[in-house]
Amino acid sequence: MNVPEYAIEIIGLNKTYSSSKKRPAIEALKAVDLKIPLGSFFALLGPNGAGKSTLINILAGLVNKTSGTVKIWGFDLEMEMRSARRAIGVVPQELNIDPFFTPREVLELQAGLYGVPKASRITGKILETVGLMDKADDYARSLSGGMRRRLLVGKAMVHSPPILVLDEPSAGVDVDLRRQLWQHVKEMSKNGTTVLLTTHYLEEAEALCDTVGIINQGSLVACEPTLELLTRLDTKELIITLDDELDVIPQKLKLFNVELKDKRKLIFTYPPSDSLAGEILEALSLCKLKIKDISSKEIELEDIFVNLTRQ
Numbered sequence: 240m241n242v243p244e245y246a247i248e249i250i251g252l253n254k255t256y257s258s259s260k261k262r263p264a265i266e267a268l269k270a271v272d273l274k275i276p277l278g279s280f281f282a283l284l285g286p287n288g289a290g291k292s293t294l295i296n297i298l299a300g301l302v303n304k305t306s307g308t309v310k311i312w313g314f315d316l317e318m319e320m321r322s323a324r325r326a327i328g329v330v331p332q333e334l335n336i337d338p339f340f341t342p343r344e345v346l347e348l349q350a351g352l353y354g355v356p357k358a359s360r361i362t363g364k365i366l367e368t369v370g371l372m373d374k375a376d377d378y379a380r381s382l383s384g385g386m387r388r389r390l391l392v393g394k395a396m397v398h399s400p401p402i403l404v405l406d407e408p409s410a411g412v413d414v415d416l417r418r419q420l421w422q423h424v425k426e427m428s429k430n431g432t433t434v435l436l437t438t439h440y441l442e443e444a445e446a447l448c449d450t451v452g453i454i455n456q457g458s459l460v461a462c463e464p465t466l467e468l469l470t471r472l473d474t475k476e477l478i479i480t481l482d483d484e485l486d487v488i489p490q491k492l493k494l495f496n497v498e499l500k501d502k503r504k505l506i507f508t509y510p511p512s513d514s515l516a517g518e519i520l521e522a523l524s525l526c527k528l529k530i531k532d533i534s535s536k537e538i539e540l541e542d543i544f545v546n547l548t549r550q
Contacts, residue, residue, distance in 0.1 A: 246276065251306065267457055269458045281452065284540075289456060290457045326400055328402070334391065346397055350362065402434075448465055449464060482530070
């Protein structure tokens with residue numbers, strides 16, 4: 240397989256759902272340009288209805304685009320459809336598993352559908368990877384919701400695609416299973432698999448992904464390395480809890496950007512590059528205020544997400 244410049248390349252992608260008697264036409268995607276580098280662990284974030292699922296479904300070949308160009312592993316999604324689909328494995332939100340098949344049978348069937356020769360199949364390895372070897376020959380209907388979701392991840396891996404798309408993979412999965420799942424996915428990413436993740440757990444995206452794209456109302460409003468995106472809001476909070484109650488903020492503290500909450504809590508907001516913590520503590524001492532507790536809060540991906548999608 241030839242190695243392309245980008246794992247996924249999208250140029251001017253538009254999708255409009257036609258109007259009907261019950262609803263007007265819906266413009267789900269608007270001139271989306273997106274280039275995902277090889278080996279990237281990429282997060283695609285957005286509020287409900289922003290267009291994430293439409294974009295994923297276009298990549299999976301389940302929804303036809305209105306216009307624009309989509310290339311998967313260098314293959315044009317329209318002109319080279321078969322090759323493009325072989326280069327990608329998609330884990331959908333829906334638990335679409337036949338309840339009367341065992342996990343082993345599910346993976347074997349999926350491998351057959353992709354034309355993987357029996358001698359080249361890695362069913363056992365995949366079952367171990369997703370933690371289902373002990374359930375390999377049980378009916379899928381007997382699996383828990385978390386196990387079924389891991390089986391979906393296994394289905395997407397049967398043809399060893401260079402790109403893995405995870406659409407809300409940890410929804411309904413308990414904490415321990417989520418940890419196991421991410422351990423396996425991170426290992427795949429380290430071994431060169433390009434991972435595209437959509438999730439509502441923003442802390443997961445921040446911890447796992449090297450690049451983040453944010454989509455809102457059909458448009459891509461941000462696409463940057465995670466660390467660069469986190470510097471967009473140059474803000475830090477210093478939270479001071481006092482021993483005594485305050486009715487008003489002392490004049491010396493009004494020199495700072497400060498808010499009084501619950502009469503005992505002062506929240507100072509300032510750019511981390513200014514390093515005002517020492518001056519704030521000195522001002523508190525001059526005001527003869529006794530400090531009970533000090534904590535700080537750095538900007539998180541959630542803050543950026545809210546700021547970019549609030550309109």
